[in-house]
Amino acid sequence: MEKEIKISEIKNAARESFEEVKGLQGGKNADYIPYLANIDSNLFGLSVTLLDGTCFNFGDTEYKFGIESVSKVPTAILAMIQHTPKGVLEKIGADATGLPFNSIFALLLENDHPSTPLVNAGAIAACSMVAPQGDSRDKWKAITENITELCGSAPELIDELYESETATNFNNHAIAWLLKNYNRIYDNVDMSLDLYTRQCSLGITCSQLAIMGATIANGGFNPVTKKQTFEKEIAPKITSMIASVGFYQHTGDWLYTSGIPAKTGVGGGVMGIMPGLFGIAAFAPPLDEAGNSVKAQAVIKSFMNKLDLGIFNGDKVKIIPD
Numbered sequence: 180m181e182k183e184i185k186i187s188e189i190k191n192a193a194r195e196s197f198e199e200v201k202g203l204q205g206g207k208n209a210d211y212i213p214y215l216a217n218i219d220s221n222l223f224g225l226s227v228t229l230l231d232g233t234c235f236n237f238g239d240t241e242y243k244f245g246i247e248s249v250s251k252v253p254t255a256i257l258a259m260i261q262h263t264p265k266g267v268l269e270k271i272g273a274d275a276t277g278l279p280f281n282s283i284f285a286l287l288l289e290n291d292h293p294s295t296p297l298v299n300a301g302a303i304a305a306c307s308m309v310a311p312q313g314d315s316r317d318k319w320k321a322i323t324e325n326i327t328e329l330c331g332s333a334p335e336l337i338d339e340l341y342e343s344e345t346a347t348n349f350n351n352h353a354i355a356w357l358l359k360n361y362n363r364i365y366d367n368v369d370m371s372l373d374l375y376t377r378q379c380s381l382g383i384t385c386s387q388l389a390i391m392g393a394t395i396a397n398g399g400f401n402p403v404t405k406k407q408t409f410e411k412e413i414a415p416k417i418t419s420m421i422a423s424v425g426f427y428q429h430t431g432d433w434l435y436t437s438g439i440p441a442k443t444g445v446g447g448g449v450m451g452i453m454p455g456l457f458g459i460a461a462f463a464p465p466l467d468e469a470g471n472s473v474k475a476q477a478v479i480k481s482f483m484n485k486l487d488l489g490i491f492n493g494d495k496v497k498i499i500p501d
């Protein structure tokens with residue numbers, strides 16, 4: 180079915196969803212990373228970026244929070260830019276694990292394969308793939324410059340979060356060394372783990388994430404800076420990964436109820452991609468037991484339902500001016 184949605188309808192749906200979800204209680208901040216435990220749990224933001232560059236922002240959309248696992252998306256894109264989507268498929272994989280983000284069991288089960296760059300094992304492997312090999316400074320530069328291109332503005336390292344994660348990431352050490360054991364890490368182990376930990380500790384805003392989502396939804400063309408950031412063929416590859424594992428063991432439930440591929444992070448952020456239409460991001464620190472933001476999930480679902488949108492709906496949707 181052909182379906183037209185006015186820009187003002189999108190803005191109103193976002194505002195109404197934000198107001199509805201604002202008072203929602205439940206969940207608690209991630210507590211296994213000390214810095215995250217202390218973030219104000221009342222912070223809440225919702226941003227939508229359309230493919231003509233229009234941005235709608237409600238609430239705390241300029242607050243810099245820990246990007247955490249949402250950082251796995253841009254670095255997977257970078258690995259695809261540098262090594263092609265096929266190279267990433269061969270070296271890491273594109274399969275869902277159906278298990279938590281930090282699962283060691285998943286790595287053992289997949290017969291030495293990290294499965295996807297969107298879980299910890301595959302994300303550490305993706306950091307190891309980033310060129311130039313062996314040079315931590317230049318690898319870091321490539322990682323942050325890529326995020327800057329995708330968002331149209333730079334992320335900022337939260338030093339306290341980086342220290343907090345570095346002091347407590349024992350599980351990720353185990354994953355990194357298991358990858359080494361299976362020849363699935365492609366650079367120095369400690370350096371690759373450190374790059375992963377550092378990228379998770381980048382501060383990002385809700386509005387930046389919505390622009391990144393819109394850039395992916397727009398085939399790599401950043402609608403705000405008007406720059407092509409990656410080859411168009413990468414967009415469906417990264418979106419399929421997000422659709423299959425963006426919410427870890429709850430990805431099926433998420434896609435079934437929301438209709439939009441999205442990636443979560445334990446910092447409380449969720450970034451959604453509606454191919455050909457928009458990027459959306461929400462942020463609120465309290466998480467459910469699987470590590471996904473309670474309010475961010477609720478507000479994105481509400482928005483999608485209000486507009487009756489979903490990637491599987493089969494509608495030809497066009498966003499039109501008022």
Ligand code: GLU
Nearest residue numbers: 247248280379444445446
């Ligand atoms: N830095 C976190 C970790 O590796 C990220 C987890 C997440 O956001 O899902 O444990």
